[in-house]
Amino acid sequence: MDTRTLIETARALVAGDRGLLAMDESTPTANKRFAPLGIPQTPEARRAYRDMIVTTPRLGECISGAILYDETLRQQTNEGLPFAQARIVPGIKVDAGAKPLALHPGEEVTEGLDGLRGRLDEYRGLGARFAKWRAVIRIGETIPTRACIAANAHALARYAALSQEAGLVPIVEPEVLMDGDHPLERCATVTEAVLHAVFDALDAQGVLLEGMLLKPNMVVPGLEASDQSGTDAIADATLRRQVPAAVPGIAFLSGGQSAKLASARLNAMNARNRDRLPWALAFSFARAIQQPALDAWRGVAENVPQAQQALFHRADCNRAARRGEYDAATDAPRRA
C-alpha cells in the first residue's frame, strides 16, 4: 500500500474550497433521470451528457474530482479524449448496487466484492485515482436491523481495504435514506449507529483513515415529516462526533434534497463551526449539482451553454458553502 499517495490524494480531493462531483449514475439510474425529459436512453446520450458536464468552463475551480461510472470511464469526450483524462481527477463507482438482504424484507445490502481486486487493478490502469461504494440504509418502524447495518458496514470496510491495496482512495458512502415521515432525531440516532458500525468495521479491516474520505447523508427529517426543521438545527445534528479526527474530509451526498437546501445546509455547517472541526466539510453531490443542468440540457446540443452555466452556478454555490459564504436568500455566493 502506497500510504503517502493515498494520504496526498485524499487531502487533495477536499483541499481548499472545492468538492467532488458524483456523475456516476449507473445506467438504470441515468435512464431514470433522462426519461421524464424525453432524452434517449442510449450510451451516446449518456456520453454526450457527461461531455457537457466535464467541458463546463471553469468547473475545475469548484470541483476537485469527478466520480465516474464504468461506462463513462471507457468512453471518450467530443474531443476524443478518454473521460479519465478530461481535466478533473477521475474516480470510479465500484459497487454493483444494493440487493435485497436475505431474511430481512425491505432492507438491502450492497454487492460487488467478488472479483473486486481485479476490477480495481483495471480501473487504476484506466486512470482512476479514487473509488466509491454506496451502502443504503432505510428507516422504518422496525428497520434498520442490526443485520442490515452490520452487513453493509462489513462490505464497506472490505471494499475500502481492497481499494487502498490497489492504490485508490476509498470514498466510503453509508447513506441513510430520507424516505419516510420520521423526525430529525430518528435520522440522527440511525446515522450515529451506522457510523459507529462503519468505523468499527474499517478499524477491524485495517483501513488507513488518513487515506479515505467519508461520504455520509446529512441528518435530516424524513421527506414526509410534518416538522421539516431549520437549516441550523440540521447543520448541528449532522456534525457527528462518531467520525474519527484522522479522516481528512467528510464529503456529503445530497440524497434528494433540493439543490438550494443542500447548499444552505452545507454552508451552515461550515459557517457555524469555522476552525473548530478536525475534518474538511465538503460536498460530493450528484443531483444537487447536476439536476438544474440536466433540466436545461434536455439532450439538445444547442442547450449546452445554458446547461453548463447552470452546472457552474451550483458548483460555485457549493464552493462558497465550503467557506460559509453562500447566501441562501439570493442563491449565490456572497460577494465582499
Ligand code: 13P
Ligand atoms: P446524490 O447527491 O444525488 O444523493 O448522489 C450522491 C451519490 O453519489 C449517490 O451514490
